Amino acid sequence: MRHWLIKSEPEVFSIHDLARVGREPWTGVRNYQARNFMWRDMQPGDLALFYHSNAKPPGIVGLARVAGPPLPDPTQFDPASEYHDPKSSPANPRWWMVEFDHVATFPATLTLNELKTDPLLAEMGVCQRGSRLSITPVEPSQFAHICELGGTRP
DNA sequence: GCCAACGTTGGC
């Protein structure tokens, strides 16, 4: 099993929204690197850290699980969607997504500042200056450490 | 609101 970190702006979609709906299609990713993670590398059952970006404070707020295989992101075919891609077609989809299930909500945010000041976590992608990728792989040891700090068992 | 980082676009 691999481990991941997924970013979401809580004003758009928060860990509480995920807890409420239970399962959410991760639509709207329009970066090839992040797409490849979902399309090629994620397996059903993989666990992900749920990260709130553009939040006060930013940080990890819970856990999610990859619910199934990659699917074509339907928003790419919808002319009314802000994620519409006229260069894509249902016969040859360009953008893929997975669905995430809610696993846990941390009792408190594990803040970016805490991640950066922890020697075991400071190397994580999300801690690096200028990191903008919305999906990044996480080392199993880092994942386990974060679950412990977050007071949560996956 | 500022701005560094980085991806994308498009002229050549």
Place this chain on the structure above:
DNA sequence: GCCAACGTTGGC
């Protein structure tokens, strides 16, 4: 294929 311009992300 190069690279300047531009747009977006996201912490601060």
